[in-house]
Structure formats: C-alpha cells, structure tokens
Amino acid sequence: MLRCVLSLALTFATLPLLAQERPTYGVGTDGRKISSLAAPGTKAIVLFFVATDCPISNRTFPEMKRLREEFVPRGVRFWFVYPNKGEQSEKVAQHQVAYDAGGEAVLDVQGKLVEISGARVTPEVSVLVPDGTAGWRPAYTGRIDDRYVRIGEERSHATEHFADRALNAALSGGRVETATGTPVGCGIISSKGTAKGDSAR
Amino acid sequence: MNATVRVHVAAAVAMSGIVLAASHNGWETVYASAEPVTWRQQIAPLVYKNCTSCHHVGGSGPFALMTYQDAKRWGGLMKTVTASRYMPPWLPEPGHTSFEGERRLTNEDIELVKAWVEAGMPEGDGSTPTPPVYKSDWVLGRPDLVLEMAVPTEVPADGTDLFENFVLPVPQKGTRWVRAMEIKPGSPQVVHHANVILDRTASLRRAHPNDWQKGIPGMDILVDSGESFDPDSHFLFWKPDSTALIEPEGLPWRLDEGNDLVLNMHLKPTGKIEHVRAQIGLYFTDKPATEHPMLLQLEHDAALDIPSGDAAFVIEDELKLPVSVDVLGIYPHAHYLGKRMEGWAVLPKGERRWLILIKDWDINRQSVYRFAKPVSLPRGSVVHMRYTYDNSANNVRNPNSPPVRVRAGNRSVDEMGHLWLQVVPRPENQVVGVDPRMELERVWMEDRLRKNAHDDIALYNLASLAMMKGDGARAEELYRRSLERHPDDVRTLTSLGSAMEASGDWKSAQAQYRAAAAKDPNYSDALFDLASIDLRHDALPEAEQLFRTLTLSRPEDAAARNGLANVLLASGRPGEAKREFDQVLEATPDNFDALYGSARIEVENGNLQLAEPLLLRAIAVQNDKDAQRLLALVYAGIGAPEKALEHLQSWQRLSPTDADPHRALAQMYSQLGRESDAVREQKIVVTLSPGNAGDWNDLGVIEARAGDLSAARRDLQHALQLEPGNEAVRANLRKF
Numbered sequence: 001m002l003r004c005v006l007s008l009a010l011t012f013a014t015l016p017l018l019a020q021e022r023p024t025y026g027v028g029t030d031g032r033k034i035s036s037l038a039a040p041g042t043k044a045i046v047l048f049f050v051a052t053d054c055p056i057s058n059r060t061f062p063e064m065k066r067l068r069e070e071f072v073p074r075g076v077r078f079w080f081v082y083p084n085k086g087e088q089s090e091k092v093a094q095h096q097v098a099y100d101a102g103g104e105a106v107l108d109v110q111g112k113l114v115e116i117s118g119a120r121v122t123p124e125v126s127v128l129v130p131d132g133t134a135g136w137r138p139a140y141t142g143r144i145d146d147r148y149v150r151i152g153e154e155r156s157h158a159t160e161h162f163a164d165r166a167l168n169a170a171l172s173g174g175r176v177e178t179a180t181g182t183p184v185g186c187g188i189i190s191s192k193g194t195a196k197g198d199s200a201r
Numbered sequence: 202m203n204a205t206v207r208v209h210v211a212a213a214v215a216m217s218g219i220v221l222a223a224s225h226n227g228w229e230t231v232y233a234s235a236e237p238v239t240w241r242q243q244i245a246p247l248v249y250k251n252c253t254s255c256h257h258v259g260g261s262g263p264f265a266l267m268t269y270q271d272a273k274r275w276g277g278l279m280k281t282v283t284a285s286r287y288m289p290p291w292l293p294e295p296g297h298t299s300f301e302g303e304r305r306l307t308n309e310d311i312e313l314v315k316a317w318v319e320a321g322m323p324e325g326d327g328s329t330p331t332p333p334v335y336k337s338d339w340v341l342g343r344p345d346l347v348l349e350m351a352v353p354t355e356v357p358a359d360g361t362d363l364f365e366n367f368v369l370p371v372p373q374k375g376t377r378w379v380r381a382m383e384i385k386p387g388s389p390q391v392v393h394h395a396n397v398i399l400d401r402t403a404s405l406r407r408a409h410p411n412d413w414q415k416g417i418p419g420m421d422i423l424v425d426s427g428e429s430f431d432p433d434s435h436f437l438f439w440k441p442d443s444t445a446l447i448e449p450e451g452l453p454w455r456l457d458e459g460n461d462l463v464l465n466m467h468l469k470p471t472g473k474i475e476h477v478r479a480q481i482g483l484y485f486t487d488k489p490a491t492e493h494p495m496l497l498q499l500e501h502d503a504a505l506d507i508p509s510g511d512a513a514f515v516i517e518d519e520l521k522l523p524v525s526v527d528v529l530g531i532y533p534h535a536h537y538l539g540k541r542m543e544g545w546a547v548l549p550k551g552e553r554r555w556l557i558l559i560k561d562w563d564i565n566r567q568s569v570y571r572f573a574k575p576v577s578l579p580r581g582s583v584v585h586m587r588y589t590y591d592n593s594a595n596n597v598r599n600p601n602s603p604p605v606r607v608r609a610g611n612r613s614v615d616e617m618g619h620l621w622l623q624v625v626p627r628p629e630n631q632v633v634g635v636d637p638r639m640e641l642e643r644v645w646m647e648d649r650l651r652k653n654a655h656d657d658i659a660l661y662n663l664a665s666l667a668m669m670k671g672d673g674a675r676a677e678e679l680y681r682r683s684l685e686r687h688p689d690d691v692r693t694l695t696s697l698g699s700a701m702e703a704s705g706d707w708k709s710a711q712a713q714y715r716a717a718a719a720k721d722p723n724y725s726d727a728l729f730d731l732a733s734i735d736l737r738h739d740a741l742p743e744a745e746q747l748f749r750t751l752t753l754s755r756p757e758d759a760a761a762r763n764g765l766a767n768v769l770l771a772s773g774r775p776g777e778a779k780r781e782f783d784q785v786l787e788a789t790p791d792n793f794d795a796l797y798g799s800a801r802i803e804v805e806n807g808n809l810q811l812a813e814p815l816l817l818r819a820i821a822v823q824n825d826k827d828a829q830r831l832l833a834l835v836y837a838g839i840g841a842p843e844k845a846l847e848h849l850q851s852w853q854r855l856s857p858t859d860a861d862p863h864r865a866l867a868q869m870y871s872q873l874g875r876e877s878d879a880v881r882e883q884k885i886v887v888t889l890s891p892g893n894a895g896d897w898n899d900l901g902v903i904e905a906r907a908g909d910l911s912a913a914r915r916d917l918q919h920a921l922q923l924e925p926g927n928e929a930v931r932a933n934l935r936k937f
Contacts, residue, residue, distance in 0.1 A: 053274075055263035055390075058472035062359030086274075098473045099358075149597045151278070152287035152563070156361045156537070156600045156613075187277040 025113055026081070026106040029093035034106050037128070037136065043075035044170045045128040045136055046163070048103075048144075049119040051084050052095040054186035056151075057122040060144055061099040063158070064123065067144075068103055071167055083108040083119065083188045111190040117141045121185035125163040129170050140166035142179025150184055238317040239325020240269045247310055248272060248279075249333050251289050254442040257335045261389035261441035267332045273322045280318040283311045290440075290566040297555035299573040304442075339383055340444045344482030346373065348462060351414035353478035356391055356468045361600070363468040364613060365416035366398075368406045369481060371460050378453035380486040382437060383445040386466070387478045393467040393565055397437035397481065399454070400424040400461040419611045420536065421619075422465060423658075428696075428726075430669055432495035432638045436530050436623055438569040445484075449529075451491040452625075456483070467564075492625050494529060495638045497645055499544075499586040499620040502609035503653040507538065507616065509604040512593040514538075516618045519585045520648050523640040525627035527575035531557050532621040533586075536564060536613055537598040541589040544620050549581040556584070556622075563598070577627070586620040639666055657683050664696065673703030691721040695730055702734065710734060718747075725751055729761060736768050744768045759785045763794040775802045793823040800831060809835045826855035826862075833865070842873055860889040864896070867903060876907035887916075894924035898933060905937045913937050 025034045038045050048064045050057045068078045080103045082092050087107055096105040108114055117126030118141050125144045131137035145158035162179065169176045238244065248256075248266050256262035256271075265271050272279070282288040289304040317323075348369040356363060386392035400406070404425035406413045435454045437446065448454065464479055501516040508514070533542045544556040557570065578584070592604050600614045601607070607616050626637035643666050649659035664679035677700040683693050698713035714731035717724065728747050735744035745768045751761035766781035779802050785795035796819035803812035816832040819825070833848035846869055853862035863885045870879035883900040890896055897920035905913035914937055920930045 053264050055471070059470065061472040062470075150285070151282050152285065152565075153597050155597055155602070157602065159602050186275075189274065 024110070026108045026110065027089070029089045029096065029105050029107070031089060037079065038077040041075070042077045043130075044071075044077075044139075044167060046071070046076055046078045046167065047081045047113055047117055047119070047126040047128065048078070049081050049083055049114070049117075049122045049124045049126070049188065051082060051122040051186055051188075052087060052091055054122045056148055056185040058099060060123040060147070060185075063144060063147075063161075063163075064125075065100040065103065067163055067167070068100065070164075071171075074171060076167060076171070078103060079113075080105045081108050081113050081119075082106070083111065083114045083122070083190050085189050085191045109191060114188060114190045119183075119188060121183045121187055123185050124183045125166075127163065127166045127170055127176065129176075139170055139176040140179055143181055143183045146181070148184035237320035237323050237325075238313050239323045240272060240317070241325040241327050241330060243313050244272065244317050245269075245330035245332075247306075247313060249330065251304060251306060251310070252279075253333055253335070257333075259337050259389075260335065261386075261392075263390055269324050269329075273324075276318045276322045280315050283314045286311075290568075292559045292561070292563065292566055292568070293570060294558040294560055297558045298570075298576070301571040301573050339385075339482050341381055341383065341447075341482075341484055344383065345485045346371075346377075346483040348481045348483070350387075350464070350478050350480075353387070353476040354416050354468075356388075356470055356475040356477060358473050359470055361613060362393070362470070363418070363466075364420040365418055365466055365468060366405065366422050367416050367464045367466065367479070368400070368403075368409075368413040369462045369464060370403070370406065371456060371458075371462060373456070374458055376458065377456045377483075377485045378487070378489050379448070379456050379483050380453045381445045381447040381484040383482040384439040384443070384464075385480040385482065386439070387480070388475050389441060391468055391471055391475045391477055392439075392479070393441070393469050394567060395439040395467070395479070396465040397439075398422065398424055398463040398465060399434070399437070399456070400463050401431060401457065401459075402427045403459060403461045405463055406461055419465075420613060421534075421611055421617060422463065424463065428665070430636070430639065430642070430665065432636075432642060433490070433493055434496040434623070435494065436496070436532055436569040436571075436621070438532070440568050445482075452494060453486050453488065453490050455490065469565075493636075493638070494623050494625045495641060497584075497622045497624055497641060499584060499622075500649075501586075501618055501652055503656075505590075505607070505609040505616050505618060507590050507592045507607045509601075509606050510593050512591045512595065513540075514590040514592060515587060516590075517585065517587045518618075518620075518648070518652070519583050520644060521583045522578055522580060523644050524637045525578065525580045525629060526624035526641070527577050527627060528556065528572060528622050528624050529575050530569055530571040530623040532569045532619075532623075533557055533559060533562070533588075534567065534617060534619040534621070535562055535588060535590070536616050537600050538590040538592050538596060538607060538616050539564070539588060539618070540591045540596070542620075543585075543587040545585050546576075546578050547583045547585065549579055554578075557620075575625070578624075584622065586618075588618045588620075590616065590618075639669065642666060655686055657687065661693065661696070664700065668696075668700060668703055671703060673700045673705070676700035677704060689720060691717050691724045691727060694720060695724065695727040698727075698730060698734075707734060707738060711738070711740075723754075725755070725758075725761075729764070732761075732764055732768075736764065736771065739771070741768055741772050745772070757788065759789055759792050759795070763792070763798060766795070766798050770798065770802065775805060778802060791818070791822045793819050793825065793828075796822065797825070797828050797831070800828075800835075804831065804835060809838045813839070824851070824855065826852050826859075829855060830862070830865075833869075837869065842869060845869060846873075858889065860886045860896070863889065864899075867899065871903055871906065876903060879903045880907050880909075892923060894920040894927050894930065896920075897923065898927070898930045901930075901937070902933055905933075910937050 025037055027033055072078065080096060082105060089107060092105050092107060096103055117138050119126055123144055124142065126138050126141040128136040129139040142162060144163045146160040147158040148154045166176050252266050256264060256266040258265045264275060266275060283306055291303065291305045293300060295305055350367050350369065354365060384395055386395060402425045405422065409417050433455055462481060468477060499518040499520055501518045504516045531544060533544065539562040542557065542559040542562055546554045546556060548554060592599065592607055594604055609616055642662065646659040646662045649656045660679050660683040664676040667676035667679065677697060680693050680697040680700055684690065687693065694717035695714060698710045698717060701713055702710035711734050714727055714734060717727035718731055728751055732744045732747035748761050748765035748768055751758055752765055762781050762785050766778040769778035769781065779799060782795040782799045785792050796815050800812040800815035800819065803815065812835050816828055816835065819828045829848045829852040833845045833852060836845035836848060849862055849866045849869060853866060856862055863882045867879045867882035867886060870882060880903050883903050886896050887900055897916050901913040901917035901920065904916060917930055917934045921927065
C-alpha cells in the first residue's frame, strides 16, 4: 500500500514538469509532433536508432522486436527512431510495418533524440531512465548485442545481449553497465550534422 | 583490377597532385597537395568500375552508389569497408594467380576513397561522369528456356543462414547445348550465392518425392550420375554481381531430356520475412561441345575431426595427374571454421605453381574463380590442397558457442574441405576411342579410397571404370568390397551381376540378377538386366514376363518395350513384336532399336522394300554396324549391288577387326566380277581369321576366278592342311 502511494506521488510530481516543457522529439509517420516520449509511470524508454536503408539495422529488427515484446508489459516504452536526414514519413511507415508492425516510429527531424542519446549508428539502442525533475537521461547508449563484430564479420548468434541486460538492470534498480565496444552499422546522418563517431564500423 | 583502371587512377593521381612513393609492401600514397580528391574526377570512375555492378537500384547490394548523393550517404561506410578489404568482395590474395574479373582494389584506390571521405566528400568540378546502365531484364535477351522454382520459398526474418536445394525439372525433348545461363534469384538481397547442379538422373527428385519443390536443406548435395561414365561438368555458379554466365567457345554444356537442374541456394535472413522464387534462363546453341571438361576434387573430409578450441587444425590432400590438363577454374569450399586455404601444383621438374591462396576464408563471399588464362599442368604434376580451420571461440564466425568438436557434414555447423578444379585434358592425351578423363577419374577415386577404405562412391566408381575396361574380375572384387558394408544395396547387387556377365560367367550373373530382383522387386535395373540376359540365353518365358512387368509399371519405358518386342520376335511371334515396336515408334519416332527391330521383321517377312526406309532412318539416328549390315543385305536382295557395297563398306569401317564384313565384301565383289577387289578382301579375311579352312578355300576359288591358278592351288592346299577331310576343298583342288 505504501509503495502504491509513493508511486502515485512520483507520477504526479513529474507530470507538471513534462507539461511545462513540452519539447518536440520528432514527428510520427502520420505527421504529428511527438512532444512526449512516455506516459506517466513509464519505467524506462528504449530508443532504437534504425534506418530504412541500412542492412545491419534491418537484420537486427527481430532482436529489437523481441525486446519490445518482452519489455512493454514490464512498463517500458519503445520508439524506433529514424534519425537520418532525408527519411520520408511514408517510406518509414512502410518499413516499420514490414519489420515490426507493432513498433512505433518517430522521425528525428531535428536531431533531438540523437543529441539526447549520443547515438552514432543504426542500429543502436539508448535506454532512458527517469532523471528526477529533469525528465529522462540515457543510462545506456550503445550496441544492442554482440552479433556484429565489424562490417563483414558477424556471429551466427549473439552471445551478449547488452540492451536486454541494461533494461533488466534499469528495471530492477541495479547498476546499468557502461556501454563497451563500438556499435556496428551505418553512420547516422542527422539534421544536426553527422553524428560524432560517424563512420560505421 | 585491370590495366585500364590502373592507367585511369594514375592519371587522376597526377591531376590531384598526389605523390606516390614505393614501399616494401607496394605503393603508399602521400598527399602533398591540398587539392581534394573529388567524386567527379576520381571516385565515380572507381565506384562505377568496382561497386555498382551490385550497388545499383534493383541490384544485390543493399543500397545504390550510382549518384553523388548516394555515395555521399555511404561515404563513411565506403572508407571503412574498402580499408578492411571487405569490399569489393574478393578473397584470393594477389600476386599468386591471375583470375578473370578480379575485383581487388589497389592500395591507391583505397587511399583515394579515404582521402575523399576525409576531405568532406566533395563533388568537384568538371563534367558529371556517366554511370553504367544495368538492365533489370535478362542480360542476353529473352532466354530460349526459362525454368522457375515451382513455389516461392519463405525465408524467416531471423535466425541462421539457410542452405536449400530446389529441383527444377527440364521440360524438353532430346539433347540441347547450353552456351549461357543467367540466374535471376528473385530477391537478390536475400540470396548470397547459388550453385546449379546438373542431376542427370533426377536422383534428388526421386529421393525426395514430397519436398523437392519446396526445398531440401543441405549445404552440399550429392546427385547420382547414373551408370554411364559421363564426366562432363561445369561450374554453374552465381554470386551477387553475376549476370549471364557465358561459356567459352567450344565449351557449351549438355542438357539431356530428363535432366533436372538443382538450384543450391545460400539464403540470408534480412530482418523481415522474405519470399524467394528464382528463375534460371538458358541460352542454347546448335554447336555441340568440342572440348570436354571435368571437375576434379581434392578433399579430406575423413580427416575433419576438429577438437573444440583448436585454432589451427590442418587437413591436406594431393593428387598426381595421370594426364596433362589445362585448369580452367577453381572453387575452394569450406564452411564457417575454414580460415586459410592453399592450393598449388608441383610440376614434374619441381616447379611450384600457386593455384589459389586465401588467407581469411569467408563463406559469405565464396566464389568460383576462373583463371585469366588456363593453367597448364603436365602429366605427373601433383596438385595439393592445405586448409586450416579455426575452431576456437576467437573465430567470430564459429557457429558453435562455446566451440564443440566438429566433423565433416552437410549442415552449416559441420565442416568441409573441398578444392574443385575444372580441367580439360590436353590434346596430346587424345587417343581415338579413349577418354583421358577415365584416367583422371581413376586416380581421383583411388585417392579417395586411400583416404577412406570404405568410401562407397570411390568403390563403385572404380568398379564402373573397371567394367568400362572390360575387367569384370576387378569390378567384381570392388563391388563385393562395397557390399561388405551394404549387403542389401540392390544397385550394387545388380552391378555385381553385370561384372559377372562381363567376366563371361553368365549363369552366375543371371543368378545374381535374380537375387537383386528378389531383394527389391521394384528395382527396375535388376529386372531389366535379368530380362536382357534371359533373352540372350533363351530363357524366353521369364524374359517376357519381366519385360511385361516393366512395361506395365512404366509404359513409356522404350527400352523395356523394345526388349519385350525382341523376346516376342525370338519366340516366333513377329506380329506381336511389331505391335510393340510400333508403340515405341509412335511415342519416339527416332528410336533406333524399334526402327531396327521393325526392319528385321520386314526382312523376315520378305518385305525388303519396307525394310529399306526403316533402316535408313535407323542409321540416321545411330550409325550402327548391324543396321549397316542388314541394309546391305536388303540392297543385295532388291538388286542394288552398288548400294549394297556402299553399306558393306560402312559396316566394315565400324568393325575394323571383324572378318565378317570383309567376307561379305569379297562375295559381293566376286558377284560383280571385280575379282581383284574380291581377292584383296578375302586376303584380309584370312589375315584376320587364319585358322578357318573355309576362308582359305574361298580365297582359292576367288583367285582361280581371277586367273591366278598357282595362288589358288597354294591356298586350297593350305585349307586342306587345316582341315584334311574337307571334301569341298578337295573338289576345288581337283577342278583347278
């Protein structure tokens, strides 16, 4: 009972803050602006940085879909972020349906989500956790798993599931490990310029 | 890379003020000018030459690189993958062998891409380079025959790569020669590579009656090449930049009625469910092959037993060539643990010649490599392969995590170690009537047997070779060795019968065929061979019953129906026989046996005029000595001696060591009053068959007619020495 009360109190406490700032994180495939990444009470937000034309990003979709289906019931909000300049709503919508129809796409037209997360390539994951009154902060940004070692070198199966681990840690209140290794994929070409560490590895 | 591009890059380098300095490892680029490398000047030509064959809209590359905007989008990636030499995909090390279509970038090319990206990927000035044009349709125009997978196959979104085999039956009559083939994989970004295997006997389809259309899993497949020695073989390989595979002049490949093409495909999940439905386009030529290649394989799968964690496990094989060959192409093959691949030849004088060196094998980029010029290897050269495998956890491609002990096998988690060579025996090997590839096959199979004493394929093929040489005893021994491990194998049981028959022991052969037929009453080869031996040895009731069984189960089996007709003919039932021959001719008007058999019936019925056209048709299909002989008899019978002579001569040419055609020619010349020709032919008869008193008698008579009485008396005396009691000879001696 006590836990419920505290939870409610926290939720109410964050609402005014989100309402005041109402930042724009991007646009949905229907053209509406995304001013809120998550409803009150959300325990974590996952941003998957993807692209319509990146083969490694595409091949990682089944793992991203698996994570979405596993963690949505546990209070995690998922976004498939299309950060590249030149991505078109209609094509993104078709792509999202083809690869994970249950996922929700956002076009990061201003590079806001790239800026928040520090993502460099597609595919890459950023796990955002509540940050007191400041909203959300990235607890983990980096590789989803270790399937790809570098371009042209891949394992048949991933042996390390970094995004899965980070999410479990975030949800359990444990320490989220710092990202290791270099994400492998296609460099993000954001509207704010090429992301730091652009070249895909 | 070819010379044209080298020249082009050198010119570009000069224009942009880049200084090249030699190092121990080749050329290194030092940038001495602030003038940047640009898309228009250097990068577009390089990309158009090396990248866009895959990276165009609709191509197999995951994105296009046709325009400046495309390239700028992917510049970072281009820099990375060219520096690592992941792209363009080309595994053989340079400086060892020269291959057709080499796609290895020079160090200068790689430096150019790096410099361009680091300079901010400027487009540059000057005219916009013209991109190449890629057709989405068949490159060589509409094919003569298009085969398509019966149903699309579904590739799941995720999981490990798939290796599937799809059977495409060839709906054609007769034999065609294929000068070019193009595979359209349907979904080029899903198909990593494909091989087409020619299944001469539709064996895979028969072995998988329920799933041959939807795909049979397996990285490597074996097909049954049938009972005849038919080593013609080609590399029919597709990789993502392949267009039409055009065979060299004189080397089209043969496609027979009843053949299947098996499309062996490596399919890679893309992240979403895909459907693949490939097509194969074939282009025919009227010109049959003038050169006959075969594929030779070095391998040592029996030695593949790789301990988990072993980072440098080695297998080796070698093959000494019994004939001189030209090597046209090479196809190295391993699965995911293969690392270093070496193939080379040591020539008889000790010279070592590289065939291929791959330092970092990657199954995803495998290919057939065709030599820029055929590599000539003289007789006595020894071809070697040496493959190294990495079964440690450090091998990222290791499909087993943690590593496990790995042996040879057909699944992707198993391993293989094969080095295929396409060779053509050199002309100096050619002996009329002898295929030098038999010797190559023999040493290849003996090598397999040396590595694995229980290799059934080697035992069977060596036995078949022994049969072709007429060595029934050796074949019998090899078939018996194979049967030790597979005593119920009905095919080998039947072949053992053939070996016994070749050894002259037809009664044992007959019993063996009966045993094989009893083991599997549906094995048609055993029934057919038993029926045939019965026919030859007058066991006509059993032969008739067996041939009837075969024709009932397979009404289209012309050989069985002809066999039945011949049994009926031998049983004195020409009317029934004719009905069977007619039935064959209705379905296949060019069937030699039915034409010849029908002609025999007409001759026996005295209808020589009807026999003539049948025999002419038969000879047009197959220049056969018996048909020539019978036609000569027909012409002699209808009073056309010159035509009779012509066909007797044809018969003689087809039977150069047989006395019979000379005997007939001597009689025909004698009847025509051409006594000197008759004497010549009869002298050949007694040379070929010196112990026959009758032949010496005939020679004496012909010589007497020619006016040479002393020679006649001498040869009649000789006949009498051979057969003192021969009254005809005595009478002739009295006459002359």
